[in-house]
Amino acid sequence: MYTIKGKTTDWELVIGLEVHCEILSNAKVFSGASAVFGGEQNTHVSFIDAGFPGMLPKVNEKCIEQCVKTGLGLNARINKYSRFDRKNYFYADLPQGYQISQLYHPIVGEGFIEVTTSEGTRKIGVERLHLEQDAGKSIHDMSPTKTFIDLNRAGVGLMEIVSKPDMHSPEEAGEYLRQLRAIVRALGTCDGNMDEGSMRCDVNVSVRPVGETGFRTRTETKNVNSVRFVMHAIEVEANRQVEIYENGGTIKQETRLYDSDNGETRPMRGKENANDYRYFPDPDLLPVVLTDEYIENIRKNLPELPEAKKARYISELGLTPYDASVLTADREIAAYFETAAKGQDAKKVANWVMGDLFAYLNKECLPIAKSPVSAENLGALVGLIGNNTISGKIAKDVFQFMIETGKDPATIVEEKGLKQNTDTGAIEKIVDEVMAANPEQVAEIKAGKDKLKGWLVGQIMKASHGKANPALANQILNKKLGG
Amino acid sequence: MALDQRTIQNLSWLARLKLPVEREGKILNDLQSILDWVEQLKEVNIEGVEPLISVTEGIAPMREDKVTEGDQQADLMANAPESVQGFYVVPKVVE
Numbered sequence: 001m002y003t004i005k006g007k008t009t010d011w012e013l014v015i016g017l018e019v020h021c022e023i024l025s026n027a028k029v030f031s032g033a034s035a036v037f038g039g040e041q042n043t044h045v046s047f048i049d050a051g052f053p054g055m056l057p058k059v060n061e062k063c064i065e066q067c068v069k070t071g072l073g074l075n076a077r078i079n080k081y082s083r084f085d086r087k088n089y090f091y092a093d094l095p096q097g098y099q100i101s102q103l104y105h106p107i108v109g110e111g112f113i114e115v116t117t118s119e120g121t122r123k124i125g126v127e128r129l130h131l132e133q134d135a136g137k138s139i140h141d142m143s144p145t146k147t148f149i150d151l152n153r154a155g156v157g158l159m160e161i162v163s164k165p166d167m168h169s170p171e172e173a174g175e176y177l178r179q180l181r182a183i184v185r186a187l188g189t190c191d192g193n194m195d196e197g198s199m200r201c202d203v204n205v206s207v208r209p210v211g212e213t214g215f216r217t218r219t220e221t222k223n224v225n226s227v228r229f230v231m232h233a234i235e236v237e238a239n240r241q242v243e244i245y246e247n248g249g250t251i252k253q254e255t256r257l258y259d260s261d262n263g264e265t266r267p268m269r270g271k272e273n274a275n276d277y278r279y280f281p282d283p284d285l286l287p288v289v290l291t292d293e294y295i296e297n298i299r300k301n302l303p304e305l306p307e308a309k310k311a312r313y314i315s316e317l318g319l320t321p322y323d324a325s326v327l328t329a330d331r332e333i334a335a336y337f338e339t340a341a342k343g344q345d346a347k348k349v350a351n352w353v354m355g356d357l358f359a360y361l362n363k364e365c366l367p368i369a370k371s372p373v374s375a376e377n378l379g380a381l382v383g384l385i386g387n388n389t390i391s392g393k394i395a396k397d398v399f400q401f402m403i404e405t406g407k408d409p410a411t412i413v414e415e416k417g418l419k420q421n422t423d424t425g426a427i428e429k430i431v432d433e434v435m436a437a438n439p440e441q442v443a444e445i446k447a448g449k450d451k452l453k454g455w456l457v458g459q460i461m462k463a464s465h466g467k468a469n470p471a472l473a474n475q476i477l478n479k480k481l482g483g
Numbered sequence: 484m485a486l487d488q489r490t491i492q493n494l495s496w497l498a499r500l501k502l503p504v505e506r507e508g509k510i511l512n513d514l515q516s517i518l519d520w521v522e523q524l525k526e527v528n529i530e531g532v533e534p535l536i537s538v539t540e541g542i543a544p545m546r547e548d549k550v551t552e553g554d555q556q557a558d559l560m561a562n563a564p565e566s567v568q569g570f571y572v573v574p575k576v577v578e
Contacts, residue, residue, distance in 0.1 A: 025548050032551030041569045042559055046552045050559055062548030083536070090499050092573045139570070140577055149571035151559075276497060281536040286543040 002169030015167040021190035022198040029157030030057030041150040049155035051095030063157040076111025083287040093136035106130035125164030170231035182306040233258040317346035339375035381409040
């Protein structure tokens, strides 16, 4: 159990996350303007998004579908009746003066995400998922006295996914967020890109002495934009609270900002005036009513989710749980792996993907979609090792050529003459030559210095330019040494 | 519900309306009489009556997920008090 050691007692953490996911759709949630990221400023904006008087919102059916899909992926109850409310506040990038959200009747109710940490697997509760609209973007650094506003993002559909205060360590919160990202990516409901802000996280943290039940005052830390930062923000905020309690202080319920440069959280300025959002039902929008048939139809067509995929990799392909979770954390990696593993030894393919391929991609900062080695070719390479065409060592060289040329491994092996020698006679000849050239070492081995044998095998491989089948070479050498 | 001066000040702040102090009294009285009038509705027995949220019955009509508008930066900026290179420009909103 994760605790913070205090002077008088140990403290445990209570963590809840609110995650905003931008919905993948062509158009915005209430208008026909483009919801695609980017574009010249204020070109993806309708008069609805810009809050012009007299404009009426109309729900994008795709956004509803994406919420239902995500809800099913979170093992959650889908509410057949949901509706919209106005959350009123003034900010320059919210032209309507209110955000359309779902306070009273969210589209998705309680669910859970299964999270695996070093302490085992736990179900983390999801409180709700509701549909709302994103705000525009304020740019503060283009003028010393003015703020510039771009409304391209204003009105893009957002799913706010609220967890229960169910998490108790930074690791658990980090895994919850990773798992949630893997789910929305697998479903194609959000691209999960935290750098571009299409997935954003607010962190609620409180602490209490171990054994105490009930919750103490929590703080909310806003817009923490990577898994690593979320874990770190929780750690520093929890430690800050423990220190205050231990010095006899109390925690104020407040909104804080995480400063990744200084590794601290600090209160947000100008928020002293308690928020008063004056929620009320939006009279412009009628309720969303879904049928069982509609929901079941979406359920039937759900793609395989990361948890199920992971279980399948373990039971059917014989991967370790660790390898399975690495390969299923990202939809594109999983797809690459499955293509490569088709008809091959899956464990060996997993080793190549997570070993040589990841090493190369990480070094070059390439996403797997840009890999110069195609999944089919990587699978073929493993196949060539499996049927003894090349040795594992030569395969490393072939892999290097594959990166450089993008060619398939069979062609490279052919062109470079790298085919493994399994001709016993030929290998025997090389073994004889090497033994004749190193009589002292042979004598030492025969006298019991077994360690030198590896060195001798190395010499044999070298003499064969790496092409001798190592197993055969070993076998022949053993026979000759014994005889 | 009885209003006081502080509530009036808070409401004007929430609505971003600058209210001169000398008018607060009059606004308070006006608003109070509106609330008192609405208060009478509490006399009606509404047991078993669902709240009416919209006078239009039915369920939300949906739009297809198609981009049908946008690309009208100039029209938007024509109504902006200030703009630069297609951005809305407003007074600085952070200190």
